[in-house]
Amino acid sequence: MAVAQEQEMKARVVEMRARVVESESQVPLAMAEALAKGKLGVMDYLNLKNIEADTQMRSSIGRPDAPADGKEGQ
Secondary structure (H helix, E strand, C coil): CHHHHHHHHHHHHHHHHHHHHHHHHHHHHHHHHHHHHCCCCHHHHHHHHHHHHHHHHHHHHHCCCCCCCCCCCC
């Protein structure tokens, strides 16, 4: 029974990861719509991108095995 339960949990993890990927794919569409409707300004968008870049930089600094060329995860 424990083996079956472990397999079920692994399947749920894969399912949840698929949901995350699906949700992440909708973010650019929502941002494009917000830009088109004027609910998100260009400066807001650039500020968001700056925050994302800063977060990525801090994450790469915090890992000892980070690549030196800046092409993280590619």
